[in-house]
Amino acid sequence: MPLDRRLFLQSSLASGLALGFPAVATAQRDKVYRTALIGSGWWGTNILREAAASGRCQIVALVDVDRRQLDKCMAEVAKWVMYKPNRYGDYRDML
Numbered sequence: 001m002p003l004d005r006r007l008f009l010q011s012s013l014a015s016g017l018a019l020g021f022p023a024v025a026t027a028q029r030d031k032v033y034r035t036a037l038i039g040s041g042w043w044g045t046n047i048l049r050e051a052a053a054s055g056r057c058q059i060v061a062l063v064d065v066d067r068r069q070l071d072k073c074m075a076e077v078a079k080w081v082m083y084k085p086n087r088y089g090d091y092r093d094m095l
Helices: 005-029 042-054 067-080
Strands: 033-038 057-063 086-088
Touching: 033 042, 042 057, 042 067, 057 067
Parallel strands: 033 057, 057 086
Antiparallel strands: none
């Protein structure tokens, strides 16, 4: 029985997707996001804590106009990571 064109294309597409999906899923799972926190108050620090715990975020910058709050957040971040993110008082400087 000859294979018609439509059936061939459908089965080829299905096979290609099935074989390509694991590579795409693995590539997305291994991706690390560079993360900057603007506003290092209580909420911001908690959100950043969860992002760091995911293992998919590299904290690169902390921003806050209140230097005391920024220092407090930096002390928390030092507990989670082995490097020091950059600190800024103005988000425009960070950008």
